Amino acid sequence: MSVHALAVLLQARVAELPEHRIANIFNPMASPAQAEYKIAMLSFAITGAIFVVVAGLITYAIWRYRRKPNDATNQEPPQVYGSTQIEVAWTVIPILIAFVLVGVSARVIAGVQNASPPAEALKITIIGHQWWWEVRYPDYGIVTANEIHVPATADGKNAAYLQLQSADVIHSFWVPQLSGKMDLVPNRTNYMWIDPREPGVYLGNCAEYCGTQHANMLLSVVAQEPGDFKAWAAAQQRAAVIDPQQAANKAAFEALSCVNCHAVRTTSSPGSGPAKFGPDLTHFMSRRTLGAGVVTNTPQHLREWVDDPNIAKPGCYMPSMKLTDSELSQVVSYLQSLQ
Numbered sequence: 001m002s003v004h005a006l007a008v009l010l011q012a013r014v015a016e017l018p019e020h021r022i023a024n025i026f027n028p029m030a031s032p033a034q035a036e037y038k039i040a041m042l043s044f045a046i047t048g049a050i051f052v053v054v055a056g057l058i059t060y061a062i063w064r065y066r067r068k069p070n071d072a073t074n075q076e077p078p079q080v081y082g083s084t085q086i087e088v089a090w091t092v093i094p095i096l097i098a099f100v101l102v103g104v105s106a107r108v109i110a111g112v113q114n115a116s117p118p119a120e121a122l123k124i125t126i127i128g129h130q131w132w133w134e135v136r137y138p139d140y141g142i143v144t145a146n147e148i149h150v151p152a153t154a155d156g157k158n159a160a161y162l163q164l165q166s167a168d169v170i171h172s173f174w175v176p177q178l179s180g181k182m183d184l185v186p187n188r189t190n191y192m193w194i195d196p197r198e199p200g201v202y203l204g205n206c207a208e209y210c211g212t213q214h215a216n217m218l219l220s221v222v223a224q225e226p227g228d229f230k231a232w233a234a235a236q237q238r239a240a241v242i243d244p245q246q247a248a249n250k251a252a253f254e255a256l257s258c259v260n261c262h263a264v265r266t267t268s269s270p271g272s273g274p275a276k277f278g279p280d281l282t283h284f285m286s287r288r289t290l291g292a293g294v295v296t297n298t299p300q301h302l303r304e305w306v307d308d309p310n311i312a313k314p315g316c317y318m319p320s321m322k323l324t325d326s327e328l329s330q331v332v333s334y335l336q337s338l339q
């Protein structure tokens with residue numbers, strides 16, 4: 001099968017996956033999110049009960065001791081001073097409640113944080129940038145962006161382990177249906193793991209204000225059947241397609257400043273080395289969106305994006321290169337060949 005046909009097939013298979021458009025914390029689909037959901041429900045139940053008791057007592061007191069028509073005008077209710085039983089009760093009960101909440105939270109946090117990866121675990125390095133996500137698979141030599149492909153794992157045995165880093169400021173990785181938030185901090189590596197139980201596309205956001213386009217730093221986790229994941233990984237490992245018909249367009253792309261920030265890998269050697277300033281474009285057309293999820297990857301959007309990214313994503317660091325119409329057509333045509 002040609003690389004192109006394989007890429008088209010893989011894209012069609014991703015399109016068939018159910019998309020969890022609403023990042024719903026009440027519908028957890030992975031172990032960390034499930035554990036956190038349960039403890040959130042317990043906290044809701046305890047604090048809900050406290051609310052009902054306190055609000056109920058206040059309502060009852062307001063109603064029961066309201067002023068009645070034959071009350072004497074400046075009469076005070078009986079005053080209670082220093083009841084040891086009451087003071088012990090309202091000190092001990094809140095302390096016990098706080099102990100329960102702290103204890104169960106600590107247990108869940110430790111359970112999620114301390115899970116160490118099995119030797120054969122899929123490892124992914126995610127590097128936050130203003131305002132996109134670099135995604136690396138060190139064992140596969142894959143470098144991609146904004147879409148994190150992982151195998152779905154019905155029994156939770158094939159979790160993906162994420163190393164979270166940042167190239168600039170603090171970001172926060174949050175895919176609500178898969179796990180709680182974890183910050184990406186410069187000069188530090190944080191860890192988390194996800195084990196999506198069903199194939200699907202799980203949407204997430206950056207959850208730490210990181211500058212102008214923080215709100216448009218979107219990401220998606222594409223959980224695929226293990227076979228489909230392997231096929232995706234194999235396609236991503238290949239070097240960029242070299243289409244002889246694109247020679248002139250490729251030359252135009254390389255003559256412009258695009259290559260200062262974006263890599264197009266032309267050898268099959270694993271992509272490694274330092275973080276690039278912009279997303280790797282080797283298999284650009286395998287991604288569903290542009291600008292970290294701002295617009296879908298259609299020919300029209302791509303042309304508008306290359307023409308001036310600041311229209312779709314004001315403040316983003318990719319400048320308008322003020323390309324002529326024919327240069328624009330060449331660049332877009334070349335990018336579209338990068339299956």
Ligand code: CUA
Nearest residue numbers: 171206210214
């Ligand atoms: Cu990255 Cu907010």
